[in-house]
Amino acid sequence: MIEPTYLKSFASDNHAGVHPAILDAITAVNHGDAPAYGEDAWTAAFGRHIKDVFGPRAEGFPVLNGAGANMVGLALMLGRYDAVVCPATAHIASHETGAAERLLGTKLITIPTPDGKLRPDDLSGPRSTLGNHHDPQPRVVSISQVTELGTCYSPAELAALADAAHAAGMRLHVDGARLANAAAYLDCSLSAITTDVGIDVFSFGGTKNGALAAEAVIVLDPTLAEAVPYLRRQSLQLASKMRFVSAQLSALLTDDLWRRNASHANAMAARLADGLASIPQITLAYPVESNAVFATVPPAVAAALQEHFLLLPPDESTGIARWMTSYDTTPADVDAFLDALRKAAS
Numbered sequence: 001m002i003e004p005t006y007l008k009s010f011a012s013d014n015h016a017g018v019h020p021a022i023l024d025a026i027t028a029v030n031h032g033d034a035p036a037y038g039e040d041a042w043t044a045a046f047g048r049h050i051k052d053v054f055g056p057r058a059e060g061f062p063v064l065n066g067a068g069a070n071m072v073g074l075a076l077m078l079g080r081y082d083a084v085v086c087p088a089t090a091h092i093a094s095h096e097t098g099a100a101e102r103l104l105g106t107k108l109i110t111i112p113t114p115d116g117k118l119r120p121d122d123l124s125g126p127r128s129t130l131g132n133h134h135d136p137q138p139r140v141v142s143i144s145q146v147t148e149l150g151t152c153y154s155p156a157e158l159a160a161l162a163d164a165a166h167a168a169g170m171r172l173h174v175d176g177a178r179l180a181n182a183a184a185y186l187d188c189s190l191s192a193i194t195t196d197v198g199i200d201v202f203s204f205g206g207t208k209n210g211a212l213a214a215e216a217v218i219v220l221d222p223t224l225a226e227a228v229p230y231l232r233r234q235s236l237q238l239a240s241k242m243r244f245v246s247a248q249l250s251a252l253l254t255d256d257l258w259r260r261n262a263s264h265a266n267a268m269a270a271r272l273a274d275g276l277a278s279i280p281q282i283t284l285a286y287p288v289e290s291n292a293v294f295a296t297v298p299p300a301v302a303a304a305l306q307e308h309f310l311l312l313p314p315d316e317s318t319g320i321a322r323w324m325t326s327y328d329t330t331p332a333d334v335d336a337f338l339d340a341l342r343k344a345a346s
Contacts, residue, residue: 008333009310013178013291016326019210019261025251026212029243038062038242046216046246049253054218055195059225060204061217062245063237066177067096069203069215074140075104075231076201076224077171083107083136084173085126089116089148091175103235107136115286116147117157120164127168141165145193145202146178150292150322152185155197162198174202176218180209180252180262181290190258195220206252210261210327214248261327265291268325268334275338281345285320293323304344309337 009015018026034040043062050060063069070092074084084100086093088110092100100106111122118141129135141161145153153161165172174194176182179202183190194202200221206214217232219225232238239245252258273288276295285294297305302314302321314321325334 007309007336008329010323010325010329010337011310011312013208013265013324013326015310016210016328018212019257019327021257022211022248022251025247026244029247034243036240036242037238038246040243040246042243042250043246046250049250050216050218053189053253054191054220057220057222058195059219059222059228060249061219061228061232062239062242062249063215063217063232064213064239064245065237066091066175066203066205066207066215067099068235068237069205069217070096070142070173070175071099071103072228072231072235072237073173073201073203073217073219074100074106074142075235076219076227077140077173078104078106079137079139080105081136082139083109083126084140084142085109085111085118085123085138085170086142087116087118087144087147088112090142091144091148091177092142094148109136109138115151116144116149117151117153118143118161119157120160123164123168123170127170130169138168138170140171140173142173142175144175144177145182146185146290146292149286150288150290150294151286152182152289153193154186155188155192158193158197158199166198171200172198174199176203177205177215178208178262178290179204180258181266184259184262184266185289194218200224204249206249208326209252209258209265211248211252214245216249262291265325265327265329268329268331269293269323271331271334272323272325272337275334276341279338279342279345282341285318291325293325294320295323297321298345301341301344305337305340308340
């Protein structure tokens with residue numbers, strides 16, 4: 001057995017293991033044979049879960065990873081000369097190696113924002129190019145919930161953005177890799193920040209919330225849903241043994257496991273942020289509204305921490321570090337991290 005040589009990771013919620021209940025769900029479906037490519041009973045059950053949670057018009061399609069979910073979701077809404085409007089910090093713009101441009105042939109129109117969130121007024125510039133055949137046509141607005149800076153859109157903010165996008169003839173897509181964390185922070189249902197506010201297509205992330213290679217594309221427009229099976233296959237996101245993906249997602253949606261996991265991760269981030277208040281050299285860069293803490297850290301302090309914890313280095317231009325908590329982060333983990341931080345800062 002290979003044992004880790006480092007202490008707890010605060011680099012990413014992707015570093016956490018698989019939640020025991022989700023491992024149990026995988027084991028439970030690991031008996032006998034079953035039809036492949038989603039023609040199994042567990043994938044059908046997942047589809048019913050999606051309708052229970054997001055409404056009768058919702059159609060859910062399991063996929064393997066978040067970037068793939070974004071590509072399938074965006075492809076549903078884009079023509080050959082269409083563009084996507086997104087924040088400059090968006091994952092599709094900064095962390096997916098140009099997948100949208102390469103695989104979808106689309107242009108990303110990136111908008112600088114102070115907090116990772118787009119607002120209705122941010123659409124005025126892109127909207128002005130509609131109908132001009134010299135410009136790519138903005139057809140989709142894509143945002144992340146939670147944003148890449150750890151902030152959350154409120155239901156009112158989402159509804160206003162959806163209204164503005166639809167009024168301009170654009171659709172609204174949400175990268176929901178941490179959708180569960182947003183709903184937990186906002187103390188609302190998953191549908192309150194998706195179905196109820198006019199989102200067209202979104203992803204529901206499982207991997208960052210205790211699952212193993214399990215995400216879903218959720219489509220709320222039936223006219224779009226019929227194309228997903230073809231685009232999912234073409235995008236290499238159709239799992240042959242899909243029952244093992246579907247069972248994980250159903251486990252998350254059963255008895256609000258998604259909320260318990262996300263609420264705990266958020267609480268650990270809040271505990272970390274509260275502890276930073278006693279360290280004058282460390283300042284929060286953004287509000288803590290999820291399981292992410294962004295803080296300005298002196299280089300020497302950051303280097304000392306990396307000797308004991310698995311961390312990403314701070315941004316060289318800003319000195320801002322991102323620390324992530326997960327469903328399995330414990331109060332003792334956070335306190336040990338804070339103790340190491342105080343020692344390094346002193």
